């Protein structure tokens with residue numbers, strides 16, 4: 001059965017981000033010195049740490065945290081638990097975070113990391129010990145005003161609570177509470193933000209709505225397919241269906257399911273909860289055996305799983321009008337060129353999935369102010385920021401006559417260039 005391409009997921013991710021970067025830096029004629037600074041990561045932390053497993057044996061794990069740039073504010077970005085996590089993937093993902101935060105106008109830089117594991121192979125108790133020991137190994141390389149991790153692939157609110165608890169427990173009791181916002185994406189009772197869980201998927205749909213508006217398209221009865229039914233895939237489906245669109249196929253690591261009459265994301269979510277998170281075996285849809293998931297005829301494609309899923313090998317089959325990148329780096333540079341030539345629009349990841357980090361920013365502010373915010377207010381604030389960013393990206397792309405991705409990079413790089421020019425380079 002056809003599933004997500006895991007092998008290629010990290011292949012060339014770093015080259016991909018550098019190609020995108022060079023293209024944008026050329027177009028805007030980015031200052032030479034600043035270009036050198038941003039082409040490099042500031043810090044790369046690799047930790048090896050031991051954990052006792054349930055059967056009493058000891059395993060040594062490898063964890064990463066890459067801090068790309070902090071010119072605009074503390075490093076910010078997720079931690080993922082996945083076999084594809086390595087230094088190159090962390091570098092690429094950290095760079096994307098720098099651009100993403102800058103486009104959204106957030107006072108953050110970019111970081112990313114994680115542990116190279118398949119979390120499904122460990123018990124919950126083991127995952128808790130792995131997480132706590134990883135946090136301990138990172139020590140003061142992270143911190144509420146230095147580097148603030150968040151959920152990413154295979155990490156969630158519960159894992160963030162363990163990180164916050166471990167990090168703050170190794171501080172003096174007098175400053176413990178002040179350290180809880182070392183991570184965002186926490187459970188609501190542990191200082192989390194109402195709405196942070198759905199922020200990324202919600203933001204993807206705000207972008208799709210903006211795209212529809214710009215192109216005079218009515219989303220009612222438009223069909224869409226989603227790759228990945230984790231947090232982003234589910235919430236994007238949930239919100240897009242509210243606009244009258246129809247979910248006709250979903251693919252995850254367990255397989256691909258299709259239903260021309262539409263898949264109800266709420267029933268699918270219930271199914272995954274009782275099926276180790278997998279979509280395969282969902283009764284109200286058929287299994288799709290033919291390969292070519294992205295070639296399924298539909299209007300909107302939402303890749304919301306791993307990187308490098310749409311490449312020159314499979315992009316020719318895509319018939320949709322738009323690709324909304326819920327994942328980070330799902331379309332490689334070669335595929336993007338082919339797709340743009342075919343007239344397919346791509347809402348780039350660094351804009352499309354920025355609802356997550358925008359939500360994180362509000363969680364961090366809520367914590368700094370010791371407040372509790374209402375979900376309706378939070379979603380409105382996220383929507384406002386995305387609309388502003390979307391308009392700026394479209395305007396900049398038109399001005400330079402470039403794709404939305406290059407336009408998005410230019411928006412980010414202009415902000416960073418300006419900051420460096422104002423402050424200079426120490427000493």
Ligand code: GLU
Pocket residue numbers: 076077078079100148149150151152153184328353354356357358360
């Ligand atoms: N992991 C998410 C991303 O890639 C969220 C990062 C954050 O909230 O800091 O954007």
